[in-house]
Amino acid sequence: MNPAFSWALRALQLFAAASISLVIAVQLGLHNPFWAAMPVWVVAQPHREDLLLRAILRVAGTALGAVLGWWALTLLPDAGPRILVLGLAVGLGTAIAYWIGSVYSYGVLLAAITVAVVxxxxxxxxxxxxxxxxxxxxxxxxxxxAVTVITFLFTPPRPEPLPPRRAPRIGAVIGHGLIAAGAAMAGTLVLLLIGGPAGVGTALSLSIFSLIIGSNRNPAPILTYMPPASAIGVAAALGYRGLDFLLPDPAGMALALALPFIAAGAILRAHPRTAPLGLDANMCFLLAAEAGTKGHGFGAHVLGGLALVLSAYAFTAFFRRFGTTPPPAG
Structure with a gap:
């Protein structure tokens, strides 16, 4: 297949899956419908076996994290214990996912991320x-x-098995877990001090970024792409929200206006040269824009978006200095 046609077809699949997911979530009246488009960008994989495994792990990990988050909110009324649960979830989730070091770590990662989101x-x-x-x-x-049904038939089987897992050094496992837990706790401190969109954005961003980076055996590409991708995603989110507030507001305008941005994100994610950048940019766009919803006012989106970008740059700089991964043990 012609390479240009191949990535264009992939972009069309991703656009269809993300758009359909967002439309369905909005029509069902879900409070955060933009969450429905997020799995599309990461569950889609080059090989069929990885696609199915990621789909299963995404659902299982999210369900586990949602239950744990609900439990903490229900049984722990005070902020102190909740903060400890968050730090423990992020730290342990990072350490366990890093120790697993394979596609199976994805379920643990999503469980910890969902605890933070809740x-x-x-x-x-x-x-x-x-x-x-x-x-x-x-x-x-x-x-x-949506992403499994739409992309499955176009996704080829894996031509060869995955390489064998290599056990990491225990010091790296503990170190990455401690860094992630510390980042989550620092984020909650900012949240308690300033509150509002900037506080929530900082706490949520530091928790998620530390999980994604700290759990990865080879974080170098993420450290390179995540800061500029977050800036691109937030810039797109503010552009989307600016248009939404300026244009007439008939029913469905926020949803319809999100579709061109999702189309651009699908192109960015599908093209081989921009795929890593597109992943993080799409995630940050959906989170900062709250695409498909009425939003919380342009100022709130500006504050939350700035917090997200600053958190990305701050944590990647910190991790470059203190999170160097030693070579895995034989």
Whole structure:
């Protein structure tokens, strides 16, 4: 197949999966419908076996994290214990995922990320714990089913088995876990000090970025792409929100306006030269824009977006200095 046609077809598949997921989530009245488009960018894989395994792990990990987050919000009314649960979830999730060091770590990663997604907003304002957890699960299932159904037939089987897993040094496992836990705790400290969109954005970004980077056996590419990708995603989010606030606001305008941005993100994600950048840019766009929803006012999106970008640059700089990964043991 012609390479240009191949990546264009892939972009069309990703656009269809992300758009359909977002539309379904909006029509179902889910509170955070943009969550439904997020699995599309990471569950889609070059090989069929990895696609199916990621789909299963995404759903299972999200369900586990949602239950743990709901439990913490329900049984721990005070901020202190919730912060400890968040730090423990992020630290242990990072360490375990790094120790696994294969595609199977994805489920652990998503469980820890979902705990953060459920817990962090509750540290700023009251939330319905059960509704938030269920919202996350439903959105994940919608996105996973959409991307699996749409891309499965176009995804070839793996031509050869994955390389064998190599055990990491225990010092690296502990170190990465401690760094991630510390980043999550630092984020919650900022949240408690300043609150609002900037505080929530900082706590959530530091928790998620530390999990993604700290759990990766080869974080160098992520350290390179994540900061500029976050800036691209937030710039697109602010452009989207600016247009949404300036244009007339008939029903469905926020949803319709999101589709061109998703199309651009699909092209960025599908093209071989920009695929790593496109992954993080799409995720940051959906999170900072709250695509498909009414939003929280342009100023709130600016503050939350700036917090996200600053967190990306700050944590990658910190990890470059203190998170150097030693070579794995034989």
């Amino acid at each position: 817990l962090v907003p509750a540290m700023d304002h009251p939330v319905d714990a059960a509704a938030l957890a269920l919202d996350r699960i439903w959105c994940t299932m919608i996105g996973v089913v």
